[in-house]
Amino acid sequence: MKKIQRAVSRTVVGSALVLGAAACSDQFLTVTNPNVIDAATVDPASGSATLALSAQQNFATAYGWLAMYGGWFTGEVNVSDTFPTRNEFGFRTISDLNGSLNTDVWAPISLAIASAKTVLDLDLPTPTTNINLARAATFRGFAILQMASDFCTGTLSSGAELTTTQLLDSASFWLTRGVDVGKANASADGIALSNAALVGRARAKLQKGDNAGAAADAALVPSGFEYNMRYTDDANSRTRLSNRLYQFSFDRGSISVAPWYRQNDPRVPSRAPGSGTAGPQDAVPGGFYQQAKFTGYASNIRLASKLEADYIAAEASANVATQLALIAARRSANGLAAYAGATDAASVKTELYNQRAMEFFLEGKRVADFRRSPASVVSITAAGQPYFKPGYANTGTQTCYPLPRAERDNNPNTAGK
Structure with missing residues (x-):
């Protein structure tokens, strides 16, 4: 066994890399760290x-x-x-x-x-x-x-x-x-x-x-x-390895299904207030509706x-007939009544986005929808309208997230911009 001389200088990777090293020494107060790797012993290609x-x-x-x-x-x-x-x-x-x-x-x-x-x-x-x-x-x-x-x-x-x-x-x-x-x-x-x-x-x-x-x-x-x-479901590393949506529904009641999504659609299951497995971390006007799409850490x-x-x-087709055919198929597949709304291009695109919203609920796709065609995302609170909680500012105009100040301050190519 040898004493570790230096830490890895390469990019740090996640917990999938098993770290291990040992050292021993008769030098007074020598301290070794079993979680530090000697860079000279690492062959990235083989790993x-x-x-x-x-x-x-x-x-x-x-x-x-x-x-x-x-x-x-x-x-x-x-x-x-x-x-x-x-x-x-x-x-x-x-x-x-x-x-x-x-x-x-x-x-x-x-x-x-x-x-x-x-x-x-x-x-x-x-x-x-x-x-x-x-x-x-x-x-x-x-x-x-x-x-x-x-x-x-x-x-x-x-x-x-x-x-x-x-x-x-x-x-x-x-x-x-x-x-x-x-x-x-x-x-x-x-x-x-x-x-x-x-x-x-x-x-x-x-x-x-x-x-x-x-x-x-x-x-x-x-x-x-x-x-x-x-x-x-790793109790020792849930923030890294477990399902975030379940964790923040169960461990910390931070997400409550919004009213527009409570349509008895099987693609967006939820538990009514009082019937879920956890309560809200903060009070939610109208009650806490716990998501039931993701049912466990795994x-x-x-x-x-x-x-x-x-x-x-x-x-992409921008073809009303093509879009209506998919809308009809997906509504039928999920036990919903046939679409009976207007059939002009804008109305059909909105209904297509409504179906997308249900299909891909909490799958990280809705911000892209909102930026691509904001007029078609009818479920979002309009700018200037009150936030659903009292004591906060009205809804703002942002359609995307700003670059964090920390990135601007620490990146030499964005500093001061």
């Missing part, structure tokens, strides 16, 4: 599978945070939490000094992006078919896509401030690599990653306004496809699916 899985887990952790904060921001759920910083998301007036913005939202998604890059920067064998590169590219792409969807601007690896369009282009670049390498790998895992990346790229193109490209990608997704982020959260591809294709 690329662990690094890639860690990047995937970093994304899974961030995805739960973004789904919850996006739910508050777009009115999927009411903020039954006392934190003023979380209520800022609810009434859409988020300060760039907001600590939750930086710690809960920005930092996790930035870590997911950076840790995937660690793998992609390695000189790995068979790069055109390497499953670890397929995994890292796919989750770097999805992480950048979430940043592009939820933040007004973003940065990658302490680089310059990027616009939404630039972020979407970057997401598409990495998702394309995920599509190609995963497909060429040809294993079941590789094909699943490839199809997930294909859905992500279709989403990015739709968000950018490339309807033809979005429809083309969506058409390639196989029938019945679904890719879920998996979580575990509940999956859907990331990509053929169902989403169908919605992307229908929206």
Whole structure:
């Protein structure tokens, strides 16, 4: 056994990397740390599978945070939490000094992006078919896509401030690599990653306004496809490894299903006040409606699916008949009466978005919907209207999150801007 001389100078990865080292010495007051690795003993290439899985887990952790904060921001759920910083998301007036913005939202998604890059920067064998590169590219792409969807601007690896369009282009670049390498790998895992990346790229193109490209990608997704982020019930690491939406429903009653979503639709199950397994962390006018979509710490959260591809294709088509056909099919599949509203283009698109809202409730997609077509998102509180809780400002005009001040202050390429 030898004494550890220095800490790892490489990018820190998540808990998927098992840290271990031992040291002994007869020197007086020598202290060793079993959780510090000698950088000289680490071969990143040989550990690329662990690094890639860690990047995937970093994304899974961030995805739960973004789904919850996006739910508050777009009115999927009411903020039954006392934190003023979380209520800022609810009434859409988020300060760039907001600590939750930086710690809960920005930092996790930035870590997911950076840790995937660690793998992609390695000189790995068979790069055109390497499953670890397929995994890292796919989750770097999805992480950048979430940043592009939820933040007004973003940065990658302490680089310059990027616009939404630039972020979407970057997401598409990495998702394309995920599509190609995963497909060429040809294993079941590789094909699943490839199809997930294909859905992500279709989403990015739709968000950018490339309807033809979005429809083309969506058409390639196989029938019945679904890719879920998996979580575990680990009592020692629930903030990292467990389902965030369940944790903040049960451990901390912070999310209450908003009134618009209480439509007896099987896609958005909830428990009425008094019938749930926990009460609200903060009083909620009208009662606390606990979400019942995610029923445990180990509940999956859907990331990509053929169902989403169908919605992307229908929206991208801008064809009323195509959209009405999907609306009819989804309402019927969920035991709902046929759509009986107006059939002009704007009304049908709104109904398509209403169905999307139910399908992908608390799956981190609603902020993108709101930014892409705000007139079609009728479930959100209009700017200037009172917040549902007394004692707070009226609802603001934000449609996306600001870059945190901490990023501006610490990133040399954004400092002072």
